[in-house]
Amino acid sequence: xxxFNKLFLFTSLxxxxxxxxxxxxxLTVEKIMRDPKMWIGTSPSDITWGDDSKTVxxxxxxxxxxxxxxxxxxxxxxxxxxxxxxxxxxxxxxxxIYNRARSMRxxxxxxxxxIVNYKDFAIRQLTNTTERETSxxxxxxxxxxxFERTNNxxxxxxxxxxxxQLTDFKSGTKKPESQPGGQEKxxxxxxxxxxxVLKERKDKKDAGKKVTEADKPARPKEIYLGDKNVTxxxxxxxxxxxxxxxxxxxxxxxxxxxxxxxxxxxxxxxxPARTKVGAPASENEFWxxxxxxxxxxxxxxxxxPGIYDKPDxxxxxxxxxxxxxxxxxKVIFHGPFWSDNGQHAVVVIxxxxxxxxxxxxxxxxxxxxxxxxxxxxxxxxxxxxxxxxPQSAGEIGWLDDxxxxxxxxxxxxxxxxxxxxxxxxxxxxxxxxxxVQNVVLSKDKKTFxxxxxxxxxxxxxxxxxxxxxxxRTRLTHTPGAHEMxxxxxxxxxxxxxxxxxxxxxxxxxxxxxxxxxxxxxxTRSVSAEFFSYPxxxxxxxxxxxxxxxxxxxxxxxxxxxxxxxxxxxxxAGYLQNAHKWWSQYFREYMFHNLLTDKxxxxxxxxxxxxxxxxxxxxxxxxxxxxxKDLTDHTDGAQWLVxxxxxxxxxxxxxxxxxxxxxxxxxLFTTPDVFTAGAALRPVTDWAAYNQxxxxxxxxxxxxxxxxxxxxxxxxxxxxxxxxxLICHGMVDVNVHYQDVVRLSQRLIELGKNNWELxxxxxxxxxxxxxxxxxxxxxxxxxxxxxxx
Numbered sequence: 110x111x112x113f114n115k116l117f118l119f120t121s122l123x124x125x126x127x128x129x130x131x132x133x134x135x136l137t138v139e140k141i142m143r144d145p146k147m148w149i150g151t152s153p154s155d156i157t158w159g160d161d162s163k164t165v166x167x168x169x170x171x172x173x174x175x176x177x178x179x180x181x182x183x184x185x186x187x188x189x190x191x192x193x194x195x196x197x198x199x200x201x202x203x204x205x206i207y208n209r210a211r212s213m214r215x216x217x218x219x220x221x222x223x224i225v226n227y228k229d230f231a232i233r234q235l236t237n238t239t240e241r242e243t244s245x246x247x248x249x250x251x252x253x254x255x256f257e258r259t260n261n262x263x264x265x266x267x268x269x270x271x272x273x274q275l276t277d278f279k280s281g282t283k284k285p286e287s288q289p290g291g292q293e294k295x296x297x298x299x300x301x302x303x304x305x306v307l308k309e310r311k312d313k314k315d316a317g318k319k320v321t322e323a324d325k326p327a328r329p330k331e332i333y334l335g336d337k338n339v340t341x342x343x344x345x346x347x348x349x350x351x352x353x354x355x356x357x358x359x360x361x362x363x364x365x366x367x368x369x370x371x372x373x374x375x376x377x378x379x380x381p382a383r384t385k386v387g388a389p390a391s392e393n394e395f396w397x398x399x400x401x402x403x404x405x406x407x408x409x410x411x412x413x414p415g416i417y418d419k420p421d422x423x424x425x426x427x428x429x430x431x432x433x434x435x436x437x438x439k440v441i442f443h444g445p446f447w448s449d450n451g452q453h454a455v456v457v458i459x460x461x462x463x464x465x466x467x468x469x470x471x472x473x474x475x476x477x478x479x480x481x482x483x484x485x486x487x488x489x490x491x492x493x494x495x496x497x498x499p500q501s502a503g504e505i506g507w508l509d510d511x512x513x514x515x516x517x518x519x520x521x522x523x524x525x526x527x528x529x530x531x532x533x534x535x536x537x538x539x540x541x542x543x544x545v546q547n548v549v550l551s552k553d554k555k556t557f558x559x560x561x562x563x564x565x566x567x568x569x570x571x572x573x574x575x576x577x578x579x580x581r582t583r584l585t586h587t588p589g590a591h592e593m594x595x596x597x598x599x600x601x602x603x604x605x606x607x608x609x610x611x612x613x614x615x616x617x618x619x620x621x622x623x624x625x626x627x628x629x630x631x632t633r634s635v636s637a638e639f640f641s642y643p644x645x646x647x648x649x650x651x652x653x654x655x656x657x658x659x660x661x662x663x664x665x666x667x668x669x670x671x672x673x674x675x676x677x678x679x680x681a682g683y684l685q686n687a688h689k690w691w692s693q694y695f696r697e698y699m700f701h702n703l704l705t706d707k708x709x710x711x712x713x714x715x716x717x718x719x720x721x722x723x724x725x726x727x728x729x730x731x732x733x734x735x736x737k738d739l740t741d742h743t744d745g746a747q748w749l750v751x752x753x754x755x756x757x758x759x760x761x762x763x764x765x766x767x768x769x770x771x772x773x774x775x776l777f778t779t780p781d782v783f784t785a786g787a788a789l790r791p792v793t794d795w796a797a798y799n800q801x802x803x804x805x806x807x808x809x810x811x812x813x814x815x816x817x818x819x820x821x822x823x824x825x826x827x828x829x830x831x832x833x834l835i836c837h838g839m840v841d842v843n844v845h846y847q848d849v850v851r852l853s854q855r856l857i858e859l860g861k862n863n864w865e866l867x868x869x870x871x872x873x874x875x876x877x878x879x880x881x882x883x884x885x886x887x888x889x890x891x892x893x894x895x896x897x
Contacts (some may be wrong), residue, residue, distance in 0.1 A: 131644040136706055138890055142274065147173050149695075150634040152265045152613035153180070157203050160214065160225050160725070162598040166200075167190070167615060171634065180633050184601070184617070189631070189675040201225050201232055208247050209449055211552040211597075215245040215254060215876050222256050222265075227597075235265055249346025249451045260339045262351060276351055276398065277329045278339050309337050328598065330403045337394075343444075344450030348450040350473040354442060358740065359389035365847070366776040371870045382842045386796060386803040387810045388773055397443040397473045408476050410437055413458065413467060414483060421465060422488045422732060422813055430810065438462060443502035445471050448510045453530060455481065455513055459499035460730040463489040463696070463805045466782040468505070468515060470530055481528055482535065484517050484842055488728035489805035492516070492523040492544045493720075498801050504548050508576050511761060516545060522723040525557070527576070538578035544721060549595055550576070558595055558602075566661055566721045567688035572603065573620065585628065590690030604628055607691035609663075610644040613633065626750065646712065649687060652748045660741050661687040661722070662714040664754075665701050671708030671896045674755040676736050676742055676783075677701065678764030678771045681735075682802075683727060687715040700886055709893070710753045716741040716771075730806055732813065733775035742775060743782050757896045758784055763889055765789035765843060773822035773833075773852075780830035785896035787834040790844050790874055794821045826855045832896040833864040836885045840874030 115176040129271065135139060137535070145151075151170035154177070158165055163184050168177040202223060205216030214225050220241035225232050235254060242263075245256040253264045255275070262275040277431065280487035289297070301308045340354035367380040375610070395408040410416055418436050418710035423430040439461040445454035456478070458467040468482040484490060491497035494516030504525075505515040511531045516523050523537040525545050539545050550557060559572045559581065569590040572581040584602070585591045592605040592613075600621050607613040612635055616628035647663035654660050679686040679695060692698050701711040711821045717729035717737040729737045742762065749755040761781045762775050769791025776786045795803050796810040796817050807816040817823050837849040849866060856864055867888055869881045876882050 116837035124720075126598060128479075133638055136642065137701040137884055138700070138703070138886045141703065142696060142879055142886055144879045145695070146170055148636060149612070150176060150636045151637045152607075152634050153615040153632050154613075156594045156603045156615065158594065158596045160227060160230055160597055162596040162601065165603050165631070168633075169632065169634070181637065182615070182617075206246050207552070208251050213247075215247065217243055217245060217256075219502070221262065223256065224267075246343075248344070249348065253787065254345050257342060260342070262342045262344055264344075275329055275344055275348075275400075276342055276353075277331050278342075278353075279331055279333050280335075281333060282335055283331065283333045304546065307701070319759060324564075326691060328467055329400070330398065330405065332398065332405050345445075345454070346447050346475060349400055351400065352445055352473060353396050353398070355394040355396060357392040357394075359391060362388040364846060367842055367845060368841055380840060381843060382753060382845065383799050385487050386798055386800045386807075388800060390439060391798075393439065393441045393461075395456075397476060399474075406444070406476060408478070410440055410458075411438070413436070413469070413478065414480050415465060415467075415485065416440075418465070418485075419809070422808060422816075425815060426812075430529065431715045433695065438465075440500050444505075445473075446505055446507070446513075448507050450510045450822065452510060455505070455530070455719065457505060459490070459501070460806075461499050461787075463491075463497075463499055466490045466495070466503070468513070468528075481513070481530060481533075482515070482526075486724070487517070488731035490518075490723060491683070491805070493517040493544050494523050494525075496546060497805065500801070507548060508554055513578070514548075514550075516548070516640065518724040521725055525559070525578075528775075538574070538576075542723065544723065547593070549593070551599055558593065560591065560593065565649075565689070566685075566715075567690075569690070571604070571618075586625065588689050590688065593869055602628075608646075609689050609691065610646050612691045612695070614891075623795070634802060642702070644699075646703060647701075647711075649689060652714070652745055654737075654744045656737070658715055658717075658741075659715065660725075660745065661747065662712055663687045664713075665705040665709075665711035667705045667710060668709045669708055670710060670753065672754070672756040672757070673708065673759040673893070674710040674712065674746070674749045674761070675701075675704055675748075675897075676745055676760065676762045677711065677713045678716070678742065678762065678768035679719070680764060680766035680768045681739075682718045682767045682806075683720045684731070685715055685719050685721040686713055687719075688721070695880060696886075700889075703890075704893070708893075710749060710755055712745050712749060714741060714745050732807060732816040734806060735771065735778065735822070736819070739771055739774050739779065742771065743779050746782050757782075761785040761787075761893045764790070765791075767792070769835075769844075770822065774825065776831060776833050777822055777825040777828040782827055783831065785832040785834075785892050787836065787892055789836045789885065790838060790841055791822070791835065791846050791849070793848040794823045797848055797851075799843075823852050823855055826852065826861070827859055829856065829859075829861050831863065832892065834867070834888055834892045835864065836867045836869070836888065838869045838874060838876065838881075840870070840872065841874045843874035 120583050153167040153169045154557050165182045169180045170177040179197050180189055181192050183190050202216035202218035207212045207214050214226050216223055221237055222235040222245045223232055223867050240258055242256045242258050245254050248255055251489050255264045261278055264273045312328050337355040337357045340356055345683040364384050365382040367382045369378045369380050372378045372596055396405055398405045417435050419433045428712050441459050443457040447454050455472045456469055456471045465543055466484045467482055469478040471478055496503040512527055513530050514527050517526055523544045524540055528535045528540055543561055545559055545561050547560035548688040556575045559776045561568055562568050564570055568588055571584040571591050571593050574581040589608040594603040602618040604616045604618055605613045606616050613617055616630050618628040645665055647665050648665055650662055651659040652662055686692055746760050750757045762772050762782055764772055769788035772786040772788040773791050775783050795807055810817045837846055837851055839846045872881050
């Protein structure tokens with residue numbers, strides 16, 4: 110019996126008498142949809158370490174309060190205690206920036222800048238103003254701290270405390286100095302020529318002005334931004350340059366409005382919301398201010414390799430393809446990221462169409478860029494450590510003064526690479542058909558701490574690896590998922606761990622003592638009532654898809670089948686749910702246990718586009734959502750019939766958000782496969798969704814209308830034949846309620862009468878109220894019970 114099974118057995122024995130009085134079985138919707146913190150418990154979250162590595166801090170709520178509180182675990186006393194408000198206010202801020210020796214840490218707290226000295230852990234406050242100071246970093250020589258205030262950079266000397274302004278960005282445009290006209294010039298010259306006293310006084314005034322100007326201290330150049338906004342100002346380590354971005358928003362981009370009907374005022378109130386995909390994009394520029402020369406210059410992107418490349422999808426649009434003109438694609442710069450010696454800088458450049466990521470060396474003196482690595486994807490750039498959006502730089506840093514590390518999907522899976530900028534040599538530090546999902550570099554830059562899924566796509570484990578690559582030492586072994594937070598002295602890992610039948614708990618692992626040492630559990634958050642029910646560990650299986658690919662899935666097997674089955678479709682698209690840890694869909698997990706108790710077989714699939722399986726799986730829905738991701742589910746339905754003897758006329762499907770979208774596509778385009786479906790907060794028309802997610806997958810609607818027509822359920826609504834339930838929050842600022850209103854009108858005009866809509870006036874995309882969850886899932890259960 111392993112460590113975790115022993116723990117659960119102990120917990121069960123400890124509460125035996127209590128369980129006899131309060132047992133969760135039989136499951137009902139009303140029981141499992143209660144406020145989880147009131148009956149399940151609250152897992153620890155937001156794990157951080159004290160600077161002395163002797164205390165672990167985390168948010169927790171064992172007392173069932175309205176919100177979580179800060180707790181501390183003392184490694185010496187082996188005791189958990191609640192942090193008093195006064196102590197919390199005195200605590201150092203989280204995260205921050207270390208100096209090169211890791212002997213000091215800078216952080217921001219409540220808009221002020223602090224520094225902690227690891228020699229005695231003394232905290233020194235550097236600023237105390239009503240303005241907000243942010244983003245503190247050490248200067249190149251580490252004698253000063255540079256920080257941002259009102260979009261300008263300032264420095265403060267660690268010895269004298271002198272505050273100096275490094276930039277002077279100003280909004281608007283500089284007013285031109287008034288120039289005298291011809292008549293005024295003539296009269297002035299005539300007066301000076303005529304009156305000797307006037308000339309003498311002018312000469313004295315001019316001489317005094319020169320002296321005054323000479324005595325003025327050096328100030329940074331005034332840089333007027335016009336209607337642009339400055340982003341990410343950074344000083345170079347030697348203080349010679351300041352790099353910064355300029356963003357110009359397109360004011361013609363129209364935002365949507367979400368009406369809120371149930372309000373304190375009694376009036377309908379408007380909630381400002383996002384723009385829709387395809388709205389005019391912002392313009393991004395990258396600039397360098399040369400302090401010595403007092404000049405500001407824009408960095409050109411014209412010579413970036415592939416900057417003029419057109420996307421392959423235009424081949425489907427001959428007019429657009431032939432009309433494509435050689436033009437620089439829009440990009441966003443990230444960085445620069447400087448080597449410790451301050452001699453080298455690299456930038457990460459992402460194209461706004463998400464099809465390119467360049468890592469380039471950068472010389473601010475000459476504004477020159479040199480290609481180090483380019484990743485091109487005709488679908489879109491993404492994956493763990495790479496970042497799925499142009500606004501993300503991804504994982505990148507320096508191993509030494511000549512070598513950078515980064516992640517790339519160059520092989521089809523996200524792996525870690527090293528690149529020597531002097532030799533141009535690129536080395537794969539990890540490889541294989543798995544993903545590196547988290548990276549932490551040790552303070553001596555000799556070791557990586559990694560989380561990967563190499564054991565199984567449904568498991569996440571912690572490894573230790575030399576920065577040169579090679580053999581990895583596995584530090585966690587129990588099936589499930591592990592999240593790690595390394596202590597400042599790097600001797601101990603704070604780990605959040607969960608298994609498929611048990612929520613997340615906090616553990617500590619001293620990885621320096623012995624091999625294969627087991628983590629020690631610190632918190633016990635879950636209630637006896639929760640453990641009173643024998644929650645099923647769903648079987649993780651692979652199902653062969655029609656195109657030969659293996660789909661990972663979880664199946665819930667009833668003791669006695671009623672011949673019916675339900676397929677659950679997880680949301681978010683790029684998300685994983687067929688795994689061996691506690692699902693973020695815990696309510697659905699409990700609902701699946703309820704269904705299985707009633708004899709249903711339940712299938713939960715990591716369909717095409719789910720995370721954890723590499724680039725090809727991630728991009729399997731490019732230009733056709735509702736294509737392979739839907740056929741994966743119809744293949745799953747056939748597998749249920751073949752493997753479990755399910756009646757093909759008694760299969761239902763349901764899911765929320767992306768899962769709601771797939772449910773609509775299933776009932777509209779494969780009506781003979783699914784007899785009933787519940788679409789929760791579904792996208793009905795991708796042209797109404799947001800830019801960052803949708804444009805990656807379908808491009809923009811005005812450029813790739815074919816992809817939107819194929820992928821949007823509203824165009825396929827005529828195919829509805831069986832029973833459809835739609836549930837949607839009316840103040841949903843993610844997938845707007847307007848989506849389902851438009852679909853409703855379409856179904857009405859088509860004369861469909863086998864659907865219904867349940868609206869929730871006070872719910873956003875993710876429901877909050879237990880009453881709403883209960884109502885929604887009672888309707889879903891009723892749908893399946895009556896229609897299957």
